[in-house]
Amino acid sequence: MIDFPAARRHMVDGQVRTADVFDHELIAALLEVPRERFVPEGKMDLAYLDRDLELGGTGSGRPLRYLLKPMVLARLIQAAGVRARDHVLDLGCATGYSTAVLARLARSVVGCEEDPELAETARRALAALGVGNATIECGPLPAGAPGHGPYDVILVNGATELVPQGLFGQLKDGGRLVCVFGPPPAGKAMLYLSEHGDVSGRPVFDAAAPLLPGFVKPPAFVF
Secondary structure (H helix, E strand, O other): OOOHHHHHHHHHHHHHHHHOOOOHHHHHHHHHOOHHHHOOHHHHHHOOOOOOEEEEOOHHHOOOEEEOOHHHHHHHHHHHOOOOOOEEEEEOOOOOHHHHHHHOOOOEEEEEEOOHHHHHHHHHHHHHOOOOOEEEEEOOHHHOOHHHOOEEEEEEEEEEOOOOHHHHOOEEEEEEEEEEEOOOOOOEEEEEEEEOOEEEEEEEEEOOOOEOOOOOOOOOOOO
């Protein structure tokens, strides 16, 4: 039987702290949230490995989905500078692990997930943990969740080959959006800042993440 609290601490000490994640509140959240509760039962022993964890989703044409590897998720959240007063959109939240982590840092979180089965799993997992400041919405990921916005922070929970222009309008003035830009295995974690209606972006670290549905570049037409 795996000692999950010990595995959680090894994840934080061996994967997260060593990757220049120094935000004390974020580290505390990662130590508190039981990642194993957000993965399929048969994969609980893999919950704390240094990898993107496959959640399933290939049935009935559903795209394969993942939990981001802990280091990449932690660095994205740290780059976003989530504060206690923030209202956050967790886009592509899958089973809700990242939503639970963000809920310990922010005032409120909206998790957006387009796969109905994953969205329902997220709702159940968050309810079981007593997370009261997060809600899960089911809908197409590129649309975001404008009905709950605007947001101080948008976390795009995966990689995109497209600049997420459609999400910029859901940011407050001073709002931040973080994502991994570029397909695996090469990509850049990007931080976008909205100021007085203008949005500028800059790379913050090298990263790789699975591509999210709806954020894949259309194939080029070849004559």
